[in-house]
Amino acid sequence: MLLTSANPSETLVQTATLLFPSLAVAFAFRAGLFNIGAEGQLVIGGLFAGIVGAQLSLGPASIPLILLAGLVGGGVWGAIAGIIRSRWEGNEIIATLMLTFLADLLANYLLSSPLRIADAVGSETPLIARSAWLPTMFPHSRLTLALPIGLALAFFLRFLFTRTVIGYELRAVGDAPEAARRAGIDPKRIAFPALAMSGAIAGLGGATIVDGILHRFNTELSPGYGFIAIAVALVGSLEPVQIIAASFLFGALQNGALELQMQAHIPKEIVTCLEGLLIVVLAARRRFSTSAAASA
Amino acid sequence: MSSASLVGTLLSLTFIKAAPLIYAALGGTLCERAGILNIALEGTLTVSAFAAALGALATGNVLFGAATGIAAAVLFGMFLGLATTRFNVDHIVAGIGLNILAQGATAAALVLIFGQPGTSPEVPSSLGQHGEVALIIIALLLSLLLDRALMRTPWGLRVRACGENPLAVRSAGLDPRAIRLGATLLGSAIVGLGGVYLSLGELNVYSDGMTAGRGFIALAAIILGRWTPLGACGAALLFGAFSALQFILQRAGIPSELMQAIPYLVTLAAISGIGGKARPPAADGVPLEAP
Numbered sequence: 124m125l126l127t128s129a130n131p132s133e134t135l136v137q138t139a140t141l142l143f144p145s146l147a148v149a150f151a152f153r154a155g156l157f158n159i160g161a162e163g164q165l166v167i168g169g170l171f172a173g174i175v176g177a178q179l180s181l182g183p184a185s186i187p188l189i190l191l192a193g194l195v196g197g198g199v200w201g202a203i204a205g206i207i208r209s210r211w212e213g214n215e216i217i218a219t220l221m222l223t224f225l226a227d228l229l230a231n232y233l234l235s236s237p238l239r240i241a242d243a244v245g246s247e248t249p250l251i252a253r254s255a256w257l258p259t260m261f262p263h264s265r266l267t268l269a270l271p272i273g274l275a276l277a278f279f280l281r282f283l284f285t286r287t288v289i290g291y292e293l294r295a296v297g298d299a300p301e302a303a304r305r306a307g308i309d310p311k312r313i314a315f316p317a318l319a320m321s322g323a324i325a326g327l328g329g330a331t332i333v334d335g336i337l338h339r340f341n342t343e344l345s346p347g348y349g350f351i352a353i354a355v356a357l358v359g360s361l362e363p364v365q366i367i368a369a370s371f372l373f374g375a376l377q378n379g380a381l382e383l384q385m386q387a388h389i390p391k392e393i394v395t396c397l398e399g400l401l402i403v404v405l406a407a408r409r410r411f412s413t414s415a416a417a418s419a
Numbered sequence: 420m421s422s423a424s425l426v427g428t429l430l431s432l433t434f435i436k437a438a439p440l441i442y443a444a445l446g447g448t449l450c451e452r453a454g455i456l457n458i459a460l461e462g463t464l465t466v467s468a469f470a471a472a473l474g475a476l477a478t479g480n481v482l483f484g485a486a487t488g489i490a491a492a493v494l495f496g497m498f499l500g501l502a503t504t505r506f507n508v509d510h511i512v513a514g515i516g517l518n519i520l521a522q523g524a525t526a527a528a529l530v531l532i533f534g535q536p537g538t539s540p541e542v543p544s545s546l547g548q549h550g551e552v553a554l555i556i557i558a559l560l561l562s563l564l565l566d567r568a569l570m571r572t573p574w575g576l577r578v579r580a581c582g583e584n585p586l587a588v589r590s591a592g593l594d595p596r597a598i599r600l601g602a603t604l605l606g607s608a609i610v611g612l613g614g615v616y617l618s619l620g621e622l623n624v625y626s627d628g629m630t631a632g633r634g635f636i637a638l639a640a641i642i643l644g645r646w647t648p649l650g651a652c653g654a655a656l657l658f659g660a661f662s663a664l665q666f667i668l669q670r671a672g673i674p675s676e677l678m679q680a681i682p683y684l685v686t687l688a689a690i691s692g693i694g695g696k697a698r699p700p701a702a703d704g705v706p707l708e709a710p
Binding site for chain 2: 210
């Protein structure tokens with residue numbers, strides 16, 4: 124029933140939304156870093172995109188700038204955790220988690236005081252001009268270019284990991300920090316760019332939600348995509364192209380949850396339960412650990 | 420308002436706000452000293468607050484409700500304990516999964532049991548003000564008790580050894596997995612008291628999102644308290660004081676978001692080594708290989 128839903132393209136909308144933070148989590152993981160704050164990076168990316176989008180009136184030329192703003196916002200938020208990890212050897216798990224709550228507070232603060240613009244209502248930035256919206260792929264669909272952008276990003280990341288020096292260094296640090304150190308790669312130095320990149324990917328995802336779906340930043344931007352993304356990244360074995368399939372699976376679950384609620388009056392949170400259980404069970408199956416990375 | 424009564428109000432508000440944080444931070448400290456990195460504190464609070472309200476509503480007996488809340492917390496802790504000690508699930512991943520599970524399960528149960536999303540019906544007989552004060556005093560006494568138990572008893576030594584060097588515990592002929600599981604169950608029961616406090620003490624209703632991130636602020640209190648029960652209690656009181664001050668400083672033009680951000684900012688500073696580096700137990704979150 125998940126695939127015969129009344130609105131199958133809605134599954135693809137969810138797929139695209141989950142793809143970005145999932146790739147972000149996987150990116151950091153491959154470098155031996157556990158970014159559990161993709162949620163916060165996504166929010167800051169969306170916030171930056173919303174602020175920039177509301178100011179610009181360049182027509183379609185605004186679109187890349189809005190996406191870039193998201194990339195930068197998420198990147199900055201990831202980079203803060205990166206500095207804490209690289210410079211002071213602070214635990215990135217705690218850092219990214221705390222930064223997630225700080226992201227929400229920053230968004231609330233900026234929307235309630237200095238940024239409040241005449242036509243902004245409560246917890247939202249003003250609407251982005253229609254000509255600057257991320258184009259949809261089909262008429263009457265919410266599916267936007269976010270999907271092809273995410274797919275391209277996944278293949279690019281696969282290329283990066285398997286065919287480039289920086290990708291090799293990231294993986295070396297993640298798989299065998301001691302061996303990497305002896306080969307002259309400094310695991311501490313890698314943490315900064317790795318977390319900044321990871322944050323940028325999540326931030327780009329936030330920008331695609333803002334410019335593609337909401338057309339403004341709203342503090343209700345994400346119902347926890349950044350946390351579900353950890354499950355998606357695990358199901359996708361941290362491999363970018365497999366993560367596309369995993370995002371589709373979870374996208375179908377999320378869309379199915381809404382259908383269940385609407386048609387069978389089964390609370391959609393049942394699916395949230397299922398996702399939580401899946402995370403624990405899958406982690407038991409995969410038997411991987413963050414502690415090796417944390418002690419690196 | 421006179422300044423004396425203002426100070427009194429602030430003090431009592433500090434304890435009211437700190438109590439659930441103290442319980443969650445104490446429970447979390449116990450888990451972490453045993454080597455179980457418990458980031459499911461938020462989920463434990465949610466589940467126990469919900470179960471406490473449910474138990475009290477079902478029987479009309481508030482003490483039964485409290486017991487239900489604690490039992491639910493222990494059951495929830497058992498998931499974490501078994502996943503991490505028996506199935507080698509990464510502690511962080513298990514915690515995230517359980518937090519999502521708790522959020523989904525309570526929201527779905529609200530609809531399925533009470534037929535309404537968002538909040539439970541009001542509990543007719545909550546613990547009342549006396550109960551609330553009693554739970555605050557118990558929280559403070561428990562901090563002292565747990566500190567002594569952890570630092571001065573053979574049991575405490577074993578728990579701490581599991582958090583520092585579980586292999587040494589095994590060499591001594593003890594089972595570190597059993598000790599870790601036991602600490603997780605007891606720790607979760609303590610966190611459960613915090614959940615009971617929320618739905619039967621401070622309020623007399625369960626509503627979605629009522630834990631409001633307290634489980635994560637408790638994580639911050641654990642770090643700031645340097646993984647000791649008294650330290651965690653002190654940090655929780657400090658955070659409670661900030662949240663009490665929020666009401667006054669907001670009127671003075673200081674944004675409430677800044678006050679709410681303090682626990683998180685302080686934690687970032689603590690893990691970055693500002694004011695002395697915060698070091699967790701050596702084997703905190705480190706899984707045990709099968710013997």
